Amino acid sequence: MAEAVATLEAQLASLQHQLAESKARARSSRACPLGRDDAAIPEATLVAMLQHEAQSRLNPATQQQYSEVEAANGDTSWMEVTEGLQRATVRAFGFGGSGDLEEAEAVAALRLAAPRYPEVAFWVRHNRARRGELTRNARVPAVALAPLQWAPDSIYPSGKDTVALEDLVPLDARPLAVVALSYS
Amino acid sequence: MLALARELGTRADWLFVYIAEAHAADEWPIASSRFNGARGAVHLAQTRTLASRRAAAAAFARDFGLLSESSSSSSNGSGSSNSSSTTMSGSSSSSGGAAVTVCVDDPERGEPFAEAFAPWPVRLFVLQKGKRGGGPRRGNGDGASLNDDECAATDAAATRAAAGAGGAAVAEPARVRFLSAPRNGGFIDLEPFADALRCAAADPL
Numbered sequence: 001m002a003e004a005v006a007t008l009e010a011q012l013a014s015l016q017h018q019l020a021e022s023k024a025r026a027r028s029s030r031a032c033p034l035g036r037d038d039a040a041i042p043e044a045t046l047v048a049m050l051q052h053e054a055q056s057r058l059n060p061a062t063q064q065q066y067s068e069v070e071a072a073n074g075d076t077s078w079m080e081v082t083e084g085l086q087r088a089t090v091r092a093f094g095f096g097g098s099g100d101l102e103e104a105e106a107v108a109a110l111r112l113a114a115p116r117y118p119e120v121a122f123w124v125r126h127n128r129a130r131r132g133e134l135t136r137n138a139r140v141p142a143v144a145l146a147p148l149q150w151a152p153d154s155i156y157p158s159g160k161d162t163v164a165l166e167d168l169v170p171l172d173a174r175p176l177a178v179v180a181l182s183y184s
Numbered sequence: 185m186l187a188l189a190r191e192l193g194t195r196a197d198w199l200f201v202y203i204a205e206a207h208a209a210d211e212w213p214i215a216s217s218r219f220n221g222a223r224g225a226v227h228l229a230q231t232r233t234l235a236s237r238r239a240a241a242a243a244f245a246r247d248f249g250l251l252s253e254s255s256s257s258s259s260n261g262s263g264s265s266n267s268s269s270t271t272m273s274g275s276s277s278s279s280g281g282a283a284v285t286v287c288v289d290d291p292e293r294g295e296p297f298a299e300a301f302a303p304w305p306v307r308l309f310v311l312q313k314g315k316r317g318g319g320p321r322r323g324n325g326d327g328a329s330l331n332d333d334e335c336a337a338t339d340a341a342a343t344r345a346a347a348g349a350g351g352a353a354v355a356e357p358a359r360v361r362f363l364s365a366p367r368n369g370g371f372i373d374l375e376p377f378a379d380a381l382r383c384a385a386a387d388p389l
Contacts, residue, residue, distance in 0.1 A: 058213070063213060063214075063215045064215070066213075066214045066215040066216060066225075067215040067216070067217065067225045070214070070215070070216035070217055070218040070225070071217045071218075071225070073218055077218070078214045078215075078216060122211065122212055123212050126208070126211040126212040127212070128204065128206055128298070128304040128305075129304050129305050130302050130304075131302065132301065132302025133302075134300065134301055134302065134360060134363060135360070135363075136360055136361070136362065136363060137359050137360060137361075138359065138360050139357050139358070139359055139360075140311050140357070140358040140359060140360060141300035141301070143296045143297050143300050143301075144290070144293065144296055145201060145287035145288070145289065145290070145296075145297060146234055146237075146238070146287060146288045146289075146290040146293075147285065147286070147287045147288075148238060148241060148242055148245070148286050148287070148288070162290070162293075163287065165199075165297070165311075166357070166358045168197070168199055168285060169197075169311045169312065169313050169358040170197050170313065171313060173312065173313055173314060174194075174195055174196055174197060174312075174385065175195075175196045175197075175310050175311065175312045175361060175381055175384035175385055176196070176197045176198070176199055176310070176311045176312065176358075177188075177189075177196050177197070177198045177199070177308070177309075177310055177377075177381050178198075178199045178201065178301075178308070178309040178310070178311060179185065179198070179199070179200050179201070179308055179309075180201050180203050180289075180297070180298075180301065180303030180304070180307055180308075180309075181200060181201070181202060181203065181244065182202055182203050182204060182205050182206065182240070182244070183205060183220065183226045183228055183240065183244060184205045184206050184207040184208065184214075184216065184226045184228060
């Protein structure tokens with residue numbers, strides 16, 4: 001009996017040891033040595049890197065790269081160019097010397113920092129993408145639109161400078177396809 | 185898009201709303217010509233007045249053939265349209281029989297369309313008034329969201345069932361029958377929109 005208890009205690013100890021090792025490995029795999037949690041990149045350095053990135057994005061050479069890659073109409077776009085300049089930015093600040101992983105982590109930290117400094121990161125400040133609250137089957141919101149100059153035979157009163165969006169939806173239950181657009 | 189308009193003819197009307205530049209030269213320039221045909225990279229400053237946005241919209245309508253009327257605009261979407269004096273002879277036209285209207289989201293009124301529709305990066309919508317009653321068909325709390333690209337035909341079927349079960353034959357307010365999913369940097373995917381529009385056009389409520 002005592003021998004059986006000792007065996008079970010030994011097995012339990014072994015399992016506890018394995019569990020502790022497993023947890024340590026998990027913690028290690030989650031750790032981001034350059035992430036903000038670890039504060040491996042000082043905040044002031046991140047701001048300086050963002051300023052560097054901002055200048056790089058506006059640099060005529062970068063704009064030329066954007067133009068060329070977009071003109072090619074291929075799978076590569078301006079976003080790959082931007083990723084390249086972000087990698088160059090972190091390397092310019094001394095990160096990435098120990099390999100791709102460190103560079104990727106530094107780029108991740110740089111991207112995470114951008115929303116905290118929209119006054120520097122104009123790509124955050126001027127980003128118009130947002131999820132919105134409209135849902136399918138919702139009533140069409142009351143929106144006034146400004147038409148281009150009305151045609152002489154328009155059904156809308158001449159001189160009226162706006163039209164309600166709902167008034168453009170056909171009364172006879174045909175659908176209205178709405179396309180939002182701009183040059184850029 | 186214009187091919188779809190021709191395909192559907194008079195079974196659907198079209199509204200193009202010119203919104204703010206997403207990559208204005210004075211905000212977030214990316215010098216892209218990807219969707220500008222042979223006109224080169226787009227270098228437009230943000231349009232902050234109704235007049236400048238109307239000029240850009242008119243130039244766009246002409247460049248991309250949205251309206252059949254001629255325009256005296258000399259702009260080309262590559263930097264000069266903000267100061268051009270475009271005069272469209274009308275804001276409505278037809279494409280294959282479809283009524284086509286071009287409007288702008290007025291920056292001097294706080295861009296109400298963008299505020300309500302969050303139309304960027306890629307958003308397409310199908311709006312429709314119903315002939316029959318039946319109330320909300322789906323959505324309104326059932327999880328339908330901006331990610332819901334389902335064909336609206338299921339809604340039409342549900343409404344027919346409601347009408348057959350005694351739904352009141354009254355005009356419904358216009359509702360959003362379809363809105364495309366937001367995309368992160370992806371290019372426009374017309375198929376879900378086209379399918380929803382075909383469904384709505386083939387089966388008016």
